[in-house]
Amino acid sequence: MNPVWIVGAGPGAPDLLTLRAARLIEQAEVLVWTDSLVNPQIAALAPPHCERIRTSTLTLEQVLELLVDRARAGRRVVRLHDGDPCLYGALAEQVCRLADSGLDVEVVPGLSxxxxxxxxxxxxxxxxxxxxxxxxxxxxxxxxxxxxxxxxxxxxxxxxxxxxxxxxxxxxxxxxxxxxxxxxxxxxxxxxxxxxxxxxxxxxxxxxxxxxxxxxxxxxxxxxxxxxxxAPQQARSRLYSASHRHLFRGGAPEDDAPPHQPPAAASAASP
CATH class of the missing domain: 3.30.950.10 (Tetrapyrrole methylase, C-terminal domain)
Incomplete structure (x- = not known):
């Protein structure tokens, strides 16, 4: 049985979807989408045969009932959220109910x-x-x-x-x-x-x-x-400073790096 995919639509612009999100929407057989917050152009990426279900007039319990019903029927179900479903998206309730119904869930993040x-x-x-x-x-x-x-x-x-x-x-x-x-x-x-x-x-x-x-x-x-x-334009990250040495670029030691052991001390420590 397919998992239920809970997908983040991002802030609104269709071209700010992740590639994974776009692919799942394009392959959906059932799209349960937050029509009050998600750009309709994103929902339109679903194929013509896809069942599109708007959730603006539904309770969370009704949405979950639809998800469980369609997923148990073996259909590819995408629950499409605005933004990132991990932020203020009632994700926890959905994952718990779907898990209690024996359904796996995969979450796809979205740009916030x-x-x-x-x-x-x-x-x-x-x-x-x-x-x-x-x-x-x-x-x-x-x-x-x-x-x-x-x-x-x-x-x-x-x-x-x-x-x-x-x-x-x-x-x-x-x-x-x-x-x-x-x-x-x-x-x-x-x-x-x-x-x-x-x-x-x-x-x-x-x-x-x-x-x-x-x-x-x-x-x-x-x-x-x-x-x-x-912020003042002269503010800059130390990571890209010419004086900052790290694994991929040489340069002066970091200010807080321990001093190199002097040769004399190294010799004294040798057998």
């Missing part, structure tokens, strides 16, 4: 919106000497988050903070972030990133809520909060 946003801006989110950590999180909302992962705790790191599913709570989010980040910290507000109607606006943190409301953003919105978005 935070990556597409940074790429569209031509910015790196990990700048040497400035920020080396990326945090993916969300406001609490109806789902809630564990207290140890509260926005206050995440913001206290002052890392490159990528917030999903938070536009409906942007005023509260901005107020909390201002307790930790300077008011002029750049925030990229990304709406439907990589779609034809993409909007990416970079504003100071102090204007995050106002601009979000002016743009009427309540869904399919990502916030990237990071000093790296305005």
């Amino acid at each position: 919106a935070y990556q597409a946003t940074a790429a569209a801006l031509g910015r790196e989110l990990t700048i040497p000497g400035l920020v080396q950590t990326i945090v993916l999180g969300r406001a609490g909302g109806r789902t809630g988050v564990p207290e140890r992962e509260s926005l206050a705790r995440l913001a206290a790191l002052r890392a490159s903070l990528c917030l999903y599913l938070s536009a409906r709570h942007v005023e509260e989010v901005q107020a909390e972030l201002l307790r930790h980040y300077p008011a002029d910290t750049p925030v990229a507000i990304g709406y439907r990133v990589s779609w034809p109607d993409q909007q990416i606006t970079v504003v100071p943190l102090a204007d995050m809520a106002r601009v979000s409301r002016e743009l009427s953003l309540i869904r399919t919105t990502l916030y990237v909060v990071s000093a790296a978005l305005a």
